[in-house]
Amino acid sequence: MEPLIRCEHMDLGYENQDAVVDVNMEVCPGDYLCIVGENGSGKSTLMKGLLGLLKPSAGVLTVSEELKTTGIGYLPQQTAAQKDFPASVREVVLSGCLSRRGRRPFYSRTEKRIAAENMERLGITPLAKHCYRELSGGQQQRVLIARALCATTKLLLLDEPITGLDPMAIQDFYAMLRKLNREDGVAILMVSHDLRNAVEEANKILHLQKQVLFYGPAHDYMNSRAAGHFFHEKEQGQCVPTAACHMARQKDENENSPLKEEDGCKGGCCHDHTK
Numbered sequence: 001m002e003p004l005i006r007c008e009h010m011d012l013g014y015e016n017q018d019a020v021v022d023v024n025m026e027v028c029p030g031d032y033l034c035i036v037g038e039n040g041s042g043k044s045t046l047m048k049g050l051l052g053l054l055k056p057s058a059g060v061l062t063v064s065e066e067l068k069t070t071g072i073g074y075l076p077q078q079t080a081a082q083k084d085f086p087a088s089v090r091e092v093v094l095s096g097c098l099s100r101r102g103r104r105p106f107y108s109r110t111e112k113r114i115a116a117e118n119m120e121r122l123g124i125t126p127l128a129k130h131c132y133r134e135l136s137g138g139q140q141q142r143v144l145i146a147r148a149l150c151a152t153t154k155l156l157l158l159d160e161p162i163t164g165l166d167p168m169a170i171q172d173f174y175a176m177l178r179k180l181n182r183e184d185g186v187a188i189l190m191v192s193h194d195l196r197n198a199v200e201e202a203n204k205i206l207h208l209q210k211q212v213l214f215y216g217p218a219h220d221y222m223n224s225r226a227a228g229h230f231f232h233e234k235e236q237g238q239c240v241p242t243a244a245c246h247m248a249r250q251k252d253e254n255e256n257s258p259l260k261e262e263d264g265c266k267g268g269c270c271h272d273h274t275k
């Protein structure tokens with residue numbers, strides 16, 4: 001299967017200062033790839049590179065012919081100003097067809113149909129005439145996804161999309177992404193700080209710390225050194241394995257049986273004991 005995007009030994013940076021070095025990875029049709037890493041580790045820089053907003057200072061970035069024609073559906077981190085955008089839902093979604101429209105002053109019938117289909121797909125048709133800035137955070141994200149899908153249904157890039165959403169809206173958002181990926185075959189590439197969700201939903205994880213600490217299947221990531229350190233540092237404040245963590249590891253190795261919370265580990269360590 002031809003990858004939609006492939007990076008080979010790619011470096012990216014700003015004014016002779018590398019922010020990302022030696023990235024090797026590919027996104028294939030139907031992939032769900034999560035990019036994880038500490039603040040300042042280069043995740044957004046990598047996104048900019050993939051979107052063509054930053055030119056690689058070394059290495060090769062290959063984009064499939066199909067994506068070159070349609071472009072990439074992109075959901076940026078939302079700023080306060082963007083959340084306050086004074087346009088209707090329909091207008092925001094239609095603006096996803098801007099690159100198709102080119103220099104024509106009006107949207108074509110086909111473009112309007114594409115926008116309507118994507119509003120239907122995201123369940124926001126009843127909101128079409130509502131003002132975007134009056135919607136909840138979760139509804140706004142749905143509108144932006146519908147907009148991004150007007151550009152392409154092959155690949156969606158999302159940069160920390162759940163920031164500012166309440167827990168219910170987050171679960172709703174993840175379910176929507178799962179449906180787009182599993183049922184509609186949309187490839188997803190998402191920058192996320194939500195590790196637990198990343199390993200549950202994605203088939204590939206890329207852990208960045210300027211260079212790639214891990215790239216591979218999500219189920220292998222859980223047992224990797226990179227994940228161990230990151231989970232402890234993020235969720236417990238420092239990287240000190242707990243006794244329950246060792247017990248869990250031993251039990252896993254000895255019995256290869258699924259562990260439950262009552263086995264001693266309260267979660268947040270480098271193993272996923274809930275599976």
Ligand SMILES: Nc1ncnc2c1ncn2[C@@H]1O[C@H](COP(=O)(O)OP(=O)(O)OP(=O)(O)O)[C@@H](O)[C@H]1O
Nearest residue numbers: 014015018019037038039040041042043044045046
């Ligand atoms: N426009 C810029 N000019 C110069 N340096 C930049 C620019 N944007 C980012 N950097 C630097 O590049 C490095 C990587 O930043 P980047 O924003 O890609 O990290 P990140 O992993 O996305 O961080 P966060 O999780 O906080 O969003 C940082 O050292 C940052 O200071």
